[in-house]
Amino acid sequence: MGVPPRDVGPDADPPIPDPPYIGTELAAQRAIGRSGGDGGGDPPGLEPRVAKLEAHVETLRADVAAIRKDVGDIRVAFATLTERVAHLPGKGFVVTTTTTAIAIISGLIIFGEKLKALLGL
Numbered sequence: 001m002g003v004p005p006r007d008v009g010p011d012a013d014p015p016i017p018d019p020p021y022i023g024t025e026l027a028a029q030r031a032i033g034r035s036g037g038d039g040g041g042d043p044p045g046l047e048p049r050v051a052k053l054e055a056h057v058e059t060l061r062a063d064v065a066a067i068r069k070d071v072g073d074i075r076v077a078f079a080t081l082t083e084r085v086a087h088l089p090g091k092g093f094v095v096t097t098t099t100t101a102i103a104i105i106s107g108l109i110i111f112g113e114k115l116k117a118l119l120g121l
Helices: 020-031 044-088 091-110 112-119
Strands: none
Touching: 091 112
């Protein structure tokens, strides 16, 4: 059951043999009744296994539907977050405001005494 040669003639490639485990797997499958549709009928216990798989598929479908709903909710939340972030102040505004506040506070600390004397406090 090897791969047929590419060419026919004296220079043809020899057939490549099947790996040794292929024959033993096929023999084992035939021995337990899983011959791959050669008319031997369904293996015993197939119906309950198929029913169990069908039940699992229905559960998976329900889970997928719930996941789709969650993804829709996540999209709405992400759009809301994106809109809120768009209205936040930029880095330049934050740096300028902080620098100005530090300068005013430093000026008050340094010139505090002179301001008190000027205002008569």
